[in-house]
Amino acid sequence: MARPKKIAPPTVAEAPQIAAGRTIVARQPQLATRYRRGRDNILPQLTAARLRRVLDGFRNGSLAEGAELFALMTERDHMLLNCRTQREKQVSRLEWGIVANDRASETDPKFLAQREFLTAFYNGVKAVDAYDRNKKGGLRLFLRQLMTAEAMGYSAHHLVWQPREDGTLGLTVEHVPLRFFENTTGELRWCPQGFEVEGQPMPEAEWLVHAGEGLMTAASVLVHYKRGGMGAFVQFVDKFGVPALFMTTAAAQGSAEWDQHVEALEAFYNDWAGVFSQGSDLKPIETHNTGQSPHERLIDLCDRGLAILFRGGDLATLSNQKSHAGQGADLQQTSGQALLEDDAASVEDCLARLTEMALRWKFGPAAPVLATFALVIPSPTEDAERLGNAKADRKSVV
Secondary structure, X not given: OOOOOOOOOOOOOOHHHHXXXXXXXXXXXXXXXXHHHOOOOOOOOXXXXXXXXXXXXXXXXXXXXXXXXXXXHHHHOHHHHHHHHHHHHHXXXXXXXXXXXXXXXXXXXXXXXXXXXXXXXXXXXXXXXXXXXXXXXXXXXXXXHHHOHHHHOEEEEEEEEEEOOOOOEEEEEEEEOHHHEEOOOOOOEEOOOOOOOOOEOOOOOOEEEEEOOOOHHXXXXXXXXXXXXXXXXXXXXXXXXXXXXXXEOOOOOOOHHHHHHHHHHHHHHHHOOOOOOOXXXXXXXXXXXXXXXXXXXXXXXXXXXXXXHHHOOOHHHHHOOHHHOOOHHHHHHHHHHHHHHHHHHHHHHHHHHHHHHHHHHHHOOOOOOOEEEEEEOOOHHHHHHHHHHHHHHHHHHO
């Protein structure tokens, strides 16, 4: 993957001006309240035709409606939520370090100085959701927020620099929901109110944008039809989940004895207890199961599709192929490792610009960049050994 284009980093004189810009919510505190109270749930009225219009608009750069739909689907669908969070958390759980790039050696004094500065810089990074400031954390939350680009297509952070007199540099990154941006020109532009047709340019020293695959475009189609299948399946269970009761009696219709049988049948249906006269015949009528219902089949196919999209393979499905028994886990492991490596490389490339800006601020515009942020990806063998050691430690504690 090509190295991100170099940009002019903030100088010592510019950095205090960036910090003085304050946070997104501090600029317009009413936006957070309006955003949270004004969110509209379009899922109940979502049709295939409207979904097509939303996805076409998202592809053309009108991101707000699609971004809001993707967020709602993630909140409401258990399989999508599980697959997304697993994909995003696997990068945030990795160990990290500052390493020398191809222009420096590990013993270069200039590199050692940059490594010391960057280690303190990244350890001090603070992350927060711009419109839900209860969600706050450090570098790991920042990495997880960056990884939302794989699902949403883009992840945008507002940078609040905090230069200090002791020569250290602090940074708070505000994760802004994608619905506050538009991409009609091919570059993200910020829409402060959330409904502007044309947004504002985003200075490179104040914003960090990470682009990903945008898997939610395909996932939203699966979730939409899965919801239809789930609704039909719920109706089926409501109607046929309890067997119907059929009674025959010799009593004449409309007679007192007939009415007594009707009352007894209703009581039996509700309480599963009743008394009937001799000659009455009570039979349950059940639907015969001829295999998996089409509703269950549709839901299962959509769930497997979501697993394949986000995790690279459906472990249960692949492992159960009789002609290739035992190979499903290997394929899942190989695919998952490849996704992890690619995700980590993508995040490293994004943070390269942040690293360069921080180093230029500290060591000057002409200083060479010798250090870079790197994520440590364990091999499958190391993962297995780590899991085994953890289990052994738990047993020893018990």
